[in-house]
Amino acid sequence: MIEQVKGTRNLFGAESEKYIHIFNTFCDAFVDYGYELVELPILEHKELFIKSIGENSEIVTKQMYEFKDKGDRSLVLRPEATASVVRFHNEFFKNESKKYAYFGKMYRYESPQKNRYREFIQAGAELIGTIDDYSELQLLKSSINFLEKLNIKAKLNINTIGSIEERKLYIKELESYFKKNKNNLSKESNEKIGKNTLRILDSNDPFDSEIIDLAPVIYQYLEEDTLDRYENLKHNLNNENIDFVENSKLVRGLDYYNDLTFEFSYKATVLGGGGRYDKLAESLNLGNSTGVGVAFGVDRLINCINYVPSTKKIMLIGQNIDDIKSVSKKLDKSGVKYFLPIRKSKENTQYKEAIKNNVDYVINCTEMTIKNPKNRESFEFNMRNLKKLI
């Protein structure tokens, strides 16, 4: 038997219903509020991610699906979309400021487990061009609105990681601190010293916790301007009554962020995150647009929400096509949607099919009756009776 590719997912039944609901909710929260939906290619040049995410990042060194096409181009399946959106923006709207929304598949070659797939879906939003603190605020507000519409009470964690220069300084200090204490750090963390020093802060090995707790905090290495901007954001959030937790150890996996970084988590799961990326366009040689963005893991949202569709399901049954046709014509005219039996099987079989599909009303097109299979109520079929029920 041909098995499915490792780390891919088939969304079906209740899961695909959730998928539709999440997409619709995403459009309600972002697209309907002026974020323009952009459907970008899954294939991109490898270079785009090396120059944006960072040469030494885990994603670039280990996790990209890459190959040469027949024209000898080095292509990859996109591991994330922010760099693509920045590429798109600067290709077509270089001197403008715009808001974007995207919803699509991403690919990372990792070992799959709960809430982590090799082919996964991200829903994200980006504000690109000349942006400011108000841009950050509204992105966070839209994100919270999105999660609330999905009935998720997520926790917002925020942090500032300063400019790239400030961060360099901090990393240097952190590196020498960790080197001094390397005997009290786990093997994994030791391997990261010098290569991925910041990421050590993220370690959840209890052995590391003491050293990490006593590590120098980034805020000591930031310029007054940077801290002012951060204070300003916190002020704005408070002003909007948005709950957040400040976490000086919040370090995100992509190199291009500066100043603001944030994450939305629910229980132990990170549902989404993002931040500011003012130098991303520059590092791609695409100009000097600034930006801020968020991305949500749609698979994680699917795994986390409870959702029962609220529209009533109706199914028509009957063995005579003409009978069904006359009823369906009336429903079509009123814009009422319905299921049809998969074939002209016997009535009892069709009735069972309706029950299996969990429909709310069955219309028997031969008897011209409406039946509720849950409580066995029966009504004469006409549009007035039906409208009363749905």
Place this chain on the structure above:
RNA sequence: GUGAUCGUAGCUCAGUUUGGUUAGAGCGCCUGGUUGUGGUCCAGGAGGUCGCGGGUUCGAAUCCCGUCGGUCACCCCA
């Protein structure tokens, strides 16, 4: 990349310890009948390369090796 665990019918699983006719069950599916305040009941039927490949053996679902896939954890992340 590392580790644990699983893989037999569409689904849930028994059978693997101790190798032995033609590999089973329940549910589901199909056909016919029954019921018609319709989900019941009866009869019949379809459906399996026992994940895949190799090895040991007279003989492998069963033992050994490899591999692919699922689940989970580490790592990392959304």
